[in-house]
Amino acid sequence: xxxxxxxxxKGQFKKSAFEAVTYGNKMAALxxxxxxxxxxxxxxxxxxxLGTYGAAKVHHVSDEQLNNFDSQVYATAIAQxxxxxxxxxxxxxxxxxxxxxxxxxxxxxxxxxxxGVNSLPNVEGGFKVRKNVFSGKAIAEYSINSDVKVLxxxxxxxxxxxxxxxxxxxxxxxxxxxxxxxxKEVKTIDGEVPLPEAELVVSxxxxxxxxxxxxxxxxxxxxxxxxxxxxxxxxxxxxxxxHEHVGQTGxxxxxxxxxxxxxxGAIQHLAGVNRSKVIVVINKxxxxxxxxxxxxxxxxxxxxxxxxxxESLKKFKAN
Amino acid sequence: xxLLVCVSKTPETTSKIAFTAENTEFDTNGIQYIMNPYDExxxxxRALEIKEAIGGGSVTIVNVGPASNDTVIxxxxxxxxxxxxxxxxxxxxxxxxxxxxxxxAKEEGFDMIFLGKETIDYNGSEVGAMLAEMLDLxxxxxxxxxxxxxxxxxxxxxxxxxxxxxxxxxxxxxxxxKGMAEQRIPNMRGIMMAKRKPLKxxxxxxxxxxxxxxxxxxxxxxxxxxxxxxxxxxxxxRLLHEEAKVI
Numbered sequence: 014x015x016x017x018x019x020x021x022x023k024g025q026f027k028k029s030a031f032e033a034v035t036y037g038n039k040m041a042a043l044x045x046x047x048x049x050x051x052x053x054x055x056x057x058x059x060x061x062x063l064g065t066y067g068a069a070k071v072h073h074v075s076d077e078q079l080n081n082f083d084s085q086v087y088a089t090a091i092a093q094x095x096x097x098x099x100x101x102x103x104x105x106x107x108x109x110x111x112x113x114x115x116x117x118x119x120x121x122x123x124x125x126x127x128x129g130v131n132s133l134p135n136v137e138g139g140f141k142v143r144k145n146v147f148s149g150k151a152i153a154e155y156s157i158n159s160d161v162k163v164l165x166x167x168x169x170x171x172x173x174x175x176x177x178x179x180x181x182x183x184x185x186x187x188x189x190x191x192x193x194x195x196x197k198e199v200k201t202i203d204g205e206v207p208l209p210e211a212e213l214v215v216s217x218x219x220x221x222x223x224x225x226x227x228x229x230x231x232x233x234x235x236x237x238x239x240x241x242x243x244x245x246x247x248x249x250x251x252x253x254x255x256h257e258h259v260g261q262t263g264x265x266x267x268x269x270x271x272x273x274x275x276x277x278g279a280i281q282h283l284a285g286v287n288r289s290k291v292i293v294v295i296n297k298x299x300x301x302x303x304x305x306x307x308x309x310x311x312x313x314x315x316x317x318x319x320x321x322x323x324e325s326l327k328k329f330k331a332n
Numbered sequence: 333x334x335l336l337v338c339v340s341k342t343p344e345t346t347s348k349i350a351f352t353a354e355n356t357e358f359d360t361n362g363i364q365y366i367m368n369p370y371d372e373x374x375x376x377x378r379a380l381e382i383k384e385a386i387g388g389g390s391v392t393i394v395n396v397g398p399a400s401n402d403t404v405i406x407x408x409x410x411x412x413x414x415x416x417x418x419x420x421x422x423x424x425x426x427x428x429x430x431x432x433x434x435x436x437a438k439e440e441g442f443d444m445i446f447l448g449k450e451t452i453d454y455n456g457s458e459v460g461a462m463l464a465e466m467l468d469l470x471x472x473x474x475x476x477x478x479x480x481x482x483x484x485x486x487x488x489x490x491x492x493x494x495x496x497x498x499x500x501x502x503x504x505x506x507x508x509x510k511g512m513a514e515q516r517i518p519n520m521r522g523i524m525m526a527k528r529k530p531l532k533x534x535x536x537x538x539x540x541x542x543x544x545x546x547x548x549x550x551x552x553x554x555x556x557x558x559x560x561x562x563x564x565x566x567x568x569x570r571l572l573h574e575e576a577k578v579i
Contacts, residue, residue, distance in 0.1 A: 120465040
């Protein structure tokens with residue numbers, strides 16, 4: 014049995030949740046077994062929808078205690094559920110929640126674990142999965158030899174596939190420990206897709222010359238519904254907030270489309286973004302190393318070309 | 333307060349990555365090593381700031397690795413840690429490293445155990461969670477802010493698209509992300525003092541990880557960049573739509 018622990022934020026599922034179920038379902042098919050989902054919290058809306066992504070059944074633990082995240086309580090609950098359900102593989106999302114849980118679950122279940130897998134396992138004569146290492150500069154293949162395995166799935170590694178019917182939702186009661194953590198506040202920025210989940214990203218660097226010039230970047234991003242990002246020097250000098258910093262020591266991302274505007278392409282920056290499916294580089298320096306990592310390049314003054322790109326995109330969107 | 337900071341040695345951020353032994357081993361040839369930036373800049377510095385604010389206690393560094401790691405450990409002592417412990421073994425995997433640190437920390441009664449949010453080589457982010465589980469402690473990951481009042485800690489942590497603020501009492505394990513502290517450059521006095529600070533070497537305990545790397549590969553080389561006429565942004569949009577199919 015493949016058990017997918019499906020996260021929700023304030024009762025809602027995000028795209029990464031559907032990716033995890035799709036992944037679990039495809040893996041179950043490879044292993045010749047079934048895929049079931051596990052959801053926590055009293056406010057989850059329509060858990061049955063996970064069936065349409067391939068979960069044969071949804072186990073819902075509705076204790077209010079699970080509305081707030083505590084890795085100790087969550088790991089205990091998932092481990093108990095995995096044992097009750099007889100899970101051979103537990104799949105998590107490689108999110109802040111999943112990353113806090115993976116190691117705990119591995120220890121609890123005496124399971125081998127791999128963090129941030131990006132493809133389905135090779136199950137011929139074993140169980141091998143791949144993940145990016147060295148901040149995206151290489152790929153490693155891991156073999157897991159334990160009976161129980163736990164994996165976290167890197168975001169945007171596959172597209173969610175919806176084709177089944179809604180699943181039966183059954184309650185599951187577990188013996189939960191008291192939480193030692195008190196969640197005081199959860200602040201989320203509404204309306205913007207967080208960087209690790211974004212499919213389209215518009216990123217800018219020192220070539221912008223100053224924070225007052227970011228209007229053209231925001232306008233471009235808004236036109237296509239992209240999330241904005243920046244290079245490290247830009248975040249370090251306070252031109253942009255830290256959470257926008259992508260690169261080896263910032264957020265590592267793999268969107269479908271990455272615009273790098275006025276970013277030279279230092280190796281540390283490339284390490285965080287070189288798994289993007291398509292990279293467009295706009296830079297006036299023809300020697301900028303980023304062009305070597307790009308799919309499309311525009312060698313021109315960004316202040317001239319970005320507004321015209323935005324106009325072309327607006328025209329495209331209008332048609 | 334007794335504070336422990338777990339530090340890793342990682343290839344320097346500009347390192348070119350290559351493999352040997354038919355792509356089964358990391359090629360260490362010509363690689364410069366550093367302390368994992370998240371461990372150094374955020375975890376270690378915040379631990380030192382807390383010790384300074386309280387005006388007492390100790391900051392211990394623990395590392396799992398061979399004797400060649402001592403340079404990285406000495407740097408941590410130069411930045412300001414009081415003492416260091418090195419578990420003498422190759423850090424084979426997250427589970428192996430967590431097991432070593434847990435075996436050492438179990439009897440020491442640390443109030444707070446710090447790590448960076450992940451290492452920049454294997455990017456697993458697993459050691460903190462494993463260690464917390466082995467020691468049966470709360471684990472707060474991706475912390476960007478930590479304030480201590482007696483035994484009570486208030487911690488802000490990064491979550492997808494936002495921030496979460498939690499309260500927890502010591503002891504706990506915490507992983508540090510950007511925002512937690514500012515990098516400190518060791519000064520000459522620190523470097524001189526570091527030479528005299530205790531660095532204890534302890535043997536490893538047995539720990540077998542059921543997940544092992546069997547091979548490595550480098551990402552497929554990008555095909556040649558297609559340069560677009562700056563005067564023709566309609567063409568770029570057309571290619572993104574029709575050829576790349578991303579918009």
